[in-house]
Amino acid sequence: MSVPASAVPAFDFTSRLSRRAQTMSASAIREILKVTQRPEVISFAGGLPAPELFPLEDVRRAADAVLTRYGPAALQYSTTEGHPPLREWIAARHSIPAANVQITTGSQQALDLLGKVLIDEGDTVLVEAPTYLGALQSFQPYLPTYQEIPTDDEGIDVDALEALLARTSVKVMYVIPNFQNPTGRTLSLERRRRLVEITARHGVPVIEDDPYGQLTFTGETYPSLYELGLERAGGVEGNHVIYCSSFSKTLVPGLRDAWVQAASPVILKLITAKQGADLHTPTLNQMIITELLPILPRQVDVVKKAYGERAAFMISRLEAEFPEGVAFTRPKGGMFLWVTVPGDIDTTPLLARAVERKVAYVPGSPFFAHGGGKNTMRLSYTSATPDQIREGIHALAGTLRDALA
Amino acid sequence: MSVPASAVPAFDFTSRLSRRAQTMSASAIREILKVTQRPEVISFAGGLPAPELFPLEDVRRAADAVLTRYGPAALQYSTTEGHPPLREWIAARHSIPAANVQITTGSQQALDLLGKVLIDEGDTVLVEAPTYLGALQSFQPYLPTYQEIPTDDEGIDVDALEALLARTSVKVMYVIPNFQNPTGRTLSLERRRRLVEITARHGVPVIEDDPYGQLTFTGETYPSLYELGLERAGGVEGNHVIYCSSFSKTLVPGLRDAWVQAASPVILKLITAKQGADLHTPTLNQMIITELLPILPRQVDVVKKAYGERAAFMISRLEAEFPEGVAFTRPKGGMFLWVTVPGDIDTTPLLARAVERKVAYVPGSPFFAHGGGKNTMRLSYTSATPDQIREGIHALAGTLRDALA
Numbered sequence: 001m002s003v004p005a006s007a008v009p010a011f012d013f014t015s016r017l018s019r020r021a022q023t024m025s026a027s028a029i030r031e032i033l034k035v036t037q038r039p040e041v042i043s044f045a046g047g048l049p050a051p052e053l054f055p056l057e058d059v060r061r062a063a064d065a066v067l068t069r070y071g072p073a074a075l076q077y078s079t080t081e082g083h084p085p086l087r088e089w090i091a092a093r094h095s096i097p098a099a100n101v102q103i104t105t106g107s108q109q110a111l112d113l114l115g116k117v118l119i120d121e122g123d124t125v126l127v128e129a130p131t132y133l134g135a136l137q138s139f140q141p142y143l144p145t146y147q148e149i150p151t152d153d154e155g156i157d158v159d160a161l162e163a164l165l166a167r168t169s170v171k172v173m174y175v176i177p178n179f180q181n182p183t184g185r186t187l188s189l190e191r192r193r194r195l196v197e198i199t200a201r202h203g204v205p206v207i208e209d210d211p212y213g214q215l216t217f218t219g220e221t222y223p224s225l226y227e228l229g230l231e232r233a234g235g236v237e238g239n240h241v242i243y244c245s246s247f248s249k250t251l252v253p254g255l256r257d258a259w260v261q262a263a264s265p266v267i268l269k270l271i272t273a274k275q276g277a278d279l280h281t282p283t284l285n286q287m288i289i290t291e292l293l294p295i296l297p298r299q300v301d302v303v304k305k306a307y308g309e310r311a312a313f314m315i316s317r318l319e320a321e322f323p324e325g326v327a328f329t330r331p332k333g334g335m336f337l338w339v340t341v342p343g344d345i346d347t348t349p350l351l352a353r354a355v356e357r358k359v360a361y362v363p364g365s366p367f368f369a370h371g372g373g374k375n376t377m378r379l380s381y382t383s384a385t386p387d388q389i390r391e392g393i394h395a396l397a398g399t400l401r402d403a404l405a
Numbered sequence: 406m407s408v409p410a411s412a413v414p415a416f417d418f419t420s421r422l423s424r425r426a427q428t429m430s431a432s433a434i435r436e437i438l439k440v441t442q443r444p445e446v447i448s449f450a451g452g453l454p455a456p457e458l459f460p461l462e463d464v465r466r467a468a469d470a471v472l473t474r475y476g477p478a479a480l481q482y483s484t485t486e487g488h489p490p491l492r493e494w495i496a497a498r499h500s501i502p503a504a505n506v507q508i509t510t511g512s513q514q515a516l517d518l519l520g521k522v523l524i525d526e527g528d529t530v531l532v533e534a535p536t537y538l539g540a541l542q543s544f545q546p547y548l549p550t551y552q553e554i555p556t557d558d559e560g561i562d563v564d565a566l567e568a569l570l571a572r573t574s575v576k577v578m579y580v581i582p583n584f585q586n587p588t589g590r591t592l593s594l595e596r597r598r599r600l601v602e603i604t605a606r607h608g609v610p611v612i613e614d615d616p617y618g619q620l621t622f623t624g625e626t627y628p629s630l631y632e633l634g635l636e637r638a639g640g641v642e643g644n645h646v647i648y649c650s651s652f653s654k655t656l657v658p659g660l661r662d663a664w665v666q667a668a669s670p671v672i673l674k675l676i677t678a679k680q681g682a683d684l685h686t687p688t689l690n691q692m693i694i695t696e697l698l699p700i701l702p703r704q705v706d707v708v709k710k711a712y713g714e715r716a717a718f719m720i721s722r723l724e725a726e727f728p729e730g731v732a733f734t735r736p737k738g739g740m741f742l743w744v745t746v747p748g749d750i751d752t753t754p755l756l757a758r759a760v761e762r763k764v765a766y767v768p769g770s771p772f773f774a775h776g777g778g779k780n781t782m783r784l785s786y787t788s789a790t791p792d793q794i795r796e797g798i799h800a801l802a803g804t805l806r807d808a809l810a
Binding site: 008010014018019020024026051052056060064071072073074078106108109111112116117118138140141142172233234235237238240248254255262266268269276277280281282283284285 | 413414415416417418419421422423424425426429430431453454456457459461464465468469472476477478479480481482483510511513514516517521522523524525528539542543545546547576577608610637638639640642643644645653657658659660661667668670671673674676677678680681682683684685686687688689690
């Protein structure tokens with residue numbers, strides 16, 4: 001059938017969209033990245049893991065092995081909860097029952113499903129300022145009201161949290177304690193303990209998003225909020241922390257394998273929500289990830305070593321080149337660092353100037369639930385070579401000097 | 406960390422669930438299937454494609470080939486819209502732009518995302534009576550009001566549809582025109598034309614779900630509602646039909662690859678919704694499916710020949726064994742047939758008796774948005790051997806004869 005340009009007017013779908021669809025807008029980052037994907041631009045904007053570190057040959061062997069071992073079952077429909085050996089491995093890390101683990105199609109799906117089963121229109125959701133933009137996108141269709149908690153170099157300000165909980169009814173809190181996206185900051189141990197205690201006391205469930213926790217450059221790690229919640233409650237069902245993590249930043253992202261661990265009432269609703277959302281995470285992919293588990297420690301070592309070197313080199317160039325008055329975080333793990341320029345510079349229009357100098361970053365404003373942070377930007381060091389970091393930071397420093405002049 | 410049984414009481418997550426979560430219940434079929442998965446039971450209950458027909462070695466070769474061709478990019482994050490060559494192949498089937506195609510993680514995700522961007526609480530959604538249970542599950546979190554349209558051997562009753570649209574404001578209609586799940590019925594050509602005309606006239610978008618259309622036993626096919634909508638509108642943007650299909654029933658289900666084609670306002674909102682839902686469908690899987698496209702015609706031939714033979718044999722056994730008064734459909738394609746027993750027999754409690762005789766089916770009631778259909782059941786013939794069909798139908802006929810006595 002050959003289709004001419006529309007002979008009748010366009011069908012008016014726009015007026016048929018749901019209210020929530022009318023509030024949904026394409027990711028600002030996504031639109032920005034389109035401009036910065038020209039090959040001559042050195043981009044610190046993306047949040048992509050370094051592809052040259054992917055265990056490509058291991059994936060090839062794993063795919064082949066599971067197709068041999070499981071045969072057609074590797075390609076058949078499977079259970080909504082997830083591949084049993086994968087759930088068991090995850091559960092064993094915290095000595096919890098596998099029944100308290102739900103496999104998801106990336107952490108992004110975990111956030112969508114948690115939003116679906118927890119958030120009613122108008123519910124107050126606490127988020128860090130700034131927070132992961134993708135979480136705001138996942139929760140937005142459920143029409144929450146966001147309350148932002150300020151953060152500093154030790155992460156979320158727990159005094160501000162306590163004051164807010166004393167006067168506001170909160171449905172759920174969302175937090176990224178380790179090497180946060182976008183700031184690279186880590187919540188201190190003392191604050192972790194207080195956060196868990198305060199939220200438990202106020203009966204506020206906490207969604208802990210931990211994609212980066214294993215990628216520590218110093219070897220130093222803190223207990224997760226989930227672990228502190230377990231300790232406090234003395235068991236899985238009393239724990240008010242819901243934990244999300246992923247294989248995307250340690251093994252590979254393109255297979256879309258992640259998980260949630262939580263008390264049974266949450267998991268049971270997640271199962272039902274996931275049945276309606278995609279039936280199950282692809283079978284073959286879960287089997288491949290399971291097959292790769294023995295190489296996970298080695299792979300984590302490879303990734304954290306490479307990112308640690310790249311972060312250190314980027315920080316050294318920032319120290320050498322950035323004009324006075326420009327501040328930046330010094331992450332001890334993860335994929336991002338956060339730059340704050342003097343207050344009257346807006347990094348969104350500045351991006352065009354940076355791209356003229358062939359360097360790109362992500363303006364910080366979209367990471368704030370209520371806007372703001374106009375004088376901030378996120379830089380990723382994961383996928384850049386030393387030469388690119390040297391050249392790119394030089395160009396960015398020049399852009400900032402011009403703007404400050 | 407060792408975790409004792411909960412030392413403090415279970416955290417009260419149940420009172421924190423969203424209103425929509427409180428309306429979501431686990432699939433009745435899912436719960437029923439658990440009972441019937443004992444190996445000694447011959448199950449016509451599942452809706453699984455026949456695994457022995459999967460092109461296992463082709464998938465193995467395809468996985469290897471795309472890992473070689475694309476390298477780490479096969480395992481990297483990729484665009485939300487989907488793998489470009491796959492979108493282009495899909496678009497070319499109807500000579501529409503690739504920009505009007507969105508890849509989804511199974512058709513189930515297509516239904517979830519369409520519900521998300523179209524349905525507000527209380528909106529009227531038209532469905533067939535009976536309809537695909539999974540669609541009801543996908544739409545339910547968006548809290549629609551269902552209106553059921555009666556069906557007969559030619560599919561949906563378009564006179565009833567027309568009468569209903571004359572008096573009711575309807576947000577969207579959902580229909581499975583080919584070899585419907587659960588009935589196996591096909592909407593006649595005359596009714597397709599009228600359905601497209603009537604819904605267009607009333608400005609009601611139609612979601613056409615077509616996972617089974619290619620699996621025709623007779624070679625006879627009708628134009629899709631989407632094609633009739635294109636013809637009527639003279640172009641993509643004027644077409645009020647939204648088309649969903651999948652590779653799950655023709656290639657393999659476990660890779661979770663499906664798609665939506667629709668006018669741009671719908672696709673643009675689906676992209677945003679999918680960003681929040683799972684970022685993108687797994688990269689490797691889309692590449693494998695694309696690599697398998699050359700074998701798709703051969704694979705469709707294999708599957709439809711096998712299912713056609715199994716359906717014919719099951720129908721012959723139903724004709725030979727079923728007691729008088731029990732009616733059943735004679736599908737010309739797809740995976741299911743539909744049985745109607747005399748009115749006072751309830752197939753839900755009857756299932757326990759059938760399982761005692763080592764045969765299982767799915768009671769029909771969950772396929773009705775408002776319940777009803779208590780005297781119906783769905784049988785799948787896709788995964789049974791001739792011996793299993795012979796024995797299973799014999800046992801089921803015995804169960805029915807006892808119930809009727």
